[in-house]
Amino acid sequence: MKPIIVWFRQDLRLSDNPALAHAAKSGKPVICLYVLDDETPCDWKMGGASRWWLHHSLMALDKMLKGHLVLRRGRADTVLPAIIKETRADAVVWNRCYEPFAVARDTVLRTSLQAEGVAVASFNGALLFEPWEIATGAGKPYRVFTPFWNTLKAKTAPGLPQHAPKNIEFHDNVKSDTLESWRLLPTRPDWSKDFDWSPGEDGARSALDEFLDIISGYRHGRDVPGRTGTSRLSPHLHWGEISPRQVWQVVRAQAHNDGAETFLKELGWREFCHQLLFHNPALPAEPLDKRFASFPWRQDGAASRAWKRGQTGVPIVDAGMRQLWQTGWMHNRVRMIVASFLIKHLLVDWREGERWFWDTLVDADLANNAANWQWVAGCGADAAPFFRIFNPVLQGEKFDPGGAYVRRFVPELAEVADKFIHRPWDIPKNLGGPPAGYPAPIVDLALGRDRALAAFRTLARDRSPLKFPT
DNA sequence: TGAAATGTTGGGGCG
């Protein structure tokens, strides 16, 4: 019997994995393969934090496969034909990816494999619905979230998740790299020592279970960065350690509480972002709203560096940027604040923030990252209006009132009184003044706001309708 | 999934 190859990509799990289930049912011996491709030129090479996650997730997957995971390095269109030749496999299955380069790669590969007589099948393992399954009455992709969401909800429920295959008959003795030889982990310095994550399918399940304990308070709790009020599922979902169908099914069962309802909407945003990228391959690189093509972004290396390092002198911004660097993740409320600060107060091109997040987030996801940066910049689909400029002081006082979040990540401010924790520059002289060792703000918040309004207003005067690439 | 400026209202101090 000739073997079948399951090509793992962003679906590092056994349960509800349609490609794996298909292979296990086929009666053929199964080869579970992961290919690390550092060779194909790509604008979005996997970032450092992603590689850290991948290392641990592959280790977990290999354990669940009882050591049968095959690791190969190289171009997918070289590795797959090679391993097919070695093992005489006559079938390949995978779950679909939706990044433009992945779509292009997989389309070519499918054709060439089929031309060699290899059976190829692909499945939906990453989304509730395919990007082409939710369309307007005119058959076009949605550009506004709310009608997209209404249509998604009205569709018949996404398919029920499948159980992991009862037993898998593996095809043995396939050459494999060692994971260590891929050197996915950071060395000198080891910036991952404070990462507090459990990559892998079990870790994903635990994260979901822990979230279910607090989901009833999600609607408001999700906005408080000093406490755990969010699901922290994003990296697990990105790597496919848990499927959106699995999350949907469990959360849906609690739909009587508004927290569950609010959270399902976030899964909806994930779907929305993925269909946006699928239908707009330039989403990560070009503003959807073409009026932004000639926007006068400022080149300010010093400001960008201060932002990345969490040295802007604005507490909630610095706390967020340091949380990102230290833990590989940032609370969503704070992502909006730091993004607004970079784009509006500093007038730096959103793509610079997008790139930094791509390199530093363990949940870096091309679709979510690009769509959300465009959203904050005001050039994306269903975008925030240009005049919506977060005041980081007010946001801090509203969502981190006791300063617990700032104190945790900006130790220079740990002893500052609550009243001044989000504006240490206002600490009067007789109380000691601003703490030494913490920078003064790199931009005057009022001036920065006015400058952004002036710059963005010139765009708003251009009444030409939004032009989206077709 | 804002913030700031401006407008309105109503209670209380006080001449």
Place this chain on the structure above:
DNA sequence: ACGCCCCAACATTTC
């Protein structure tokens, strides 16, 4: 007792 002013508190509008 009355009107005037002040100013929270809330509402509206503007960016």
